[in-house]
Amino acid sequence: MGSTAEVTMQRPAPVAGAWLHGVVRNIEPVALAMIVGMDGGPVRAVPAAGLIAVVSAAPLNEYGEESLRRNLEDLVWLERAARAHHAVVETLARRGPVVPARLATVHSGDDGVAASLAARRAELVATLDRLTGRGEWGVKGYLVPGAASVNAEAASAGGVGTAYLRRRRAQLTAREEHQQVASAAADAVHAALCDVAVAGRRHAPQDRRLSGAPTPMVLNGAYLVDVTELSRFTDLLGQLGGRHPGVRLELTGPWPAYSFVADRPDPDGAVGESR
Numbered sequence: 001m002g003s004t005a006e007v008t009m010q011r012p013a014p015v016a017g018a019w020l021h022g023v024v025r026n027i028e029p030v031a032l033a034m035i036v037g038m039d040g041g042p043v044r045a046v047p048a049a050g051l052i053a054v055v056s057a058a059p060l061n062e063y064g065e066e067s068l069r070r071n072l073e074d075l076v077w078l079e080r081a082a083r084a085h086h087a088v089v090e091t092l093a094r095r096g097p098v099v100p101a102r103l104a105t106v107h108s109g110d111d112g113v114a115a116s117l118a119a120r121r122a123e124l125v126a127t128l129d130r131l132t133g134r135g136e137w138g139v140k141g142y143l144v145p146g147a148a149s150v151n152a153e154a155a156s157a158g159g160v161g162t163a164y165l166r167r168r169r170a171q172l173t174a175r176e177e178h179q180q181v182a183s184a185a186a187d188a189v190h191a192a193l194c195d196v197a198v199a200g201r202r203h204a205p206q207d208r209r210l211s212g213a214p215t216p217m218v219l220n221g222a223y224l225v226d227v228t229e230l231s232r233f234t235d236l237l238g239q240l241g242g243r244h245p246g247v248r249l250e251l252t253g254p255w256p257a258y259s260f261v262a263d264r265p266d267p268d269g270a271v272g273e274s275r
Contacts (some may be wrong), residue, residue: 049118
């Protein structure tokens with residue numbers, strides 16, 4: 001009886017790209033070894049032009065252009081990736097200024113990352129200089145519910161149906177006026193905070209399904225604040241809350257300076273990128 005030799009075909013390990021988290025001036029190797037990257041292993045440094053790009057290994061069978069495009073449509077995958085990416089950037093920001101990369105910026109290899117650092121060195125250095133000694137703080141403002149006052153006599157004049165329509169119209173008018181007052185208060189709060197901050201930006205208010213708040217958001221501001229001015233900034237925020245009782249103000253942060261990095265380190269040559 002003859003025998004056949006079975007040949008086990010081993011699949012080659014997927015080629016690993018480089019998921020870019022951000023750019024820093026320097027970081028200790030021991031610190032990098034303690035930061036978990038996208039693949040569950042530690043992140044690593046790609047040095048070039050006097051800067052350091054912090055990257056994760058990113059197998060191209062999952063993070064290549066086609067695969068990445070499909071994965072970005074998967075909300076579960078996207079949320080997991082966003083959390084992992086942000087965790088790395090946040091850890092780096094606690095150690096010093098960092099220029100965060102856009103989510104899902106993947107290069108085919110370290111050479112491309114290094115080349116991009118060299119090509120954009122002047123921009124990146126200028127951004128790191130601007131962020132040194134500063135942090136991003138968020139201020140969210142939520143509408144405080146107000147009881148709509150309705151004139152009882154006017155509302156009851158006429159028949160039952162007429163009274164209902166008048167009462168309903170008065171309630172809607174009061175709600176609109178309350179919203180307008182809150183919007184004006186948000187404008188005033190933002191302007192006052194910008195006078196203390198180095199820079200300020202207003203983002204679109206978050207939907208209640210995302211914010212988790214029971215009332216609408218009227219202010220979603222981000223502020224770049226000097227460490228030496230932080231106490232003054234927070235004191236002013238408390239005063240503004242007292243001046244504008246129609247808006248509940250909430251301070252968040254510090255955050256990596258996502259809002260104040262005009263040009264992210266997402267140079268040409270990236271395999272995939274989320275805009």
